[in-house]
Amino acid sequence: VCTLFLGVCMITSGKEDNIPTTSAYCKIVWLLGISCDQVNVAIVTQIKAMASYKLVSVTPKLIQANHTSGFGQLERVNFTMIPTSMILGCHVQGTSVSANWFSLFDNRTN
Numbered sequence: 001v002c003t004l005f006l007g008v009c010m011i012t013s014g015k016e017d018n019i020p021t022t023s024a025y026c027k028i029v030w031l032l033g034i035s036c037d038q039v040n041v042a043i044v045t046q047i048k049a050m051a052s053y054k055l056v057s058v059t060p061k062l063i064q065a066n067h068t069s070g071f072g073q074l075e076r077v078n079f080t081m082i083p084t085s086m087i088l089g090c091h092v093q094g095t096s097v098s099a100n101w102f103s104l105f106d107n108r109t110n
Helices: 036-049 101-105
Strands: 007-011 025-032 053-058 062-068 074-083 090-098
Touching: 036 053, 036 062, 036 074, 036 090
Parallel strands: none
Antiparallel strands: 007 025, 025 090, 053 062, 062 074, 074 090
């Protein structure tokens, strides 16, 4: 299976509507050459395999999870999946938002 992978990761002070000004925030965007169903299964499987992550909600277009760092800090993690116009393509956006203001100084755990 050939997968097209294009990713961009940014840490930004520009915030989305529901992100507190004082929270650490990370966003990544992937364009994958596989179906969103396959992406969903792969992400859910990986989250279940990692002890520091806990699934909150799973739908065909949205996965929500919480991550607890080794320092006990909590981050909300979301993945949204939208099929692309290319055959079996999927646009995936992942975000991680720290729950606490002091997460800005957590040595990039978020």
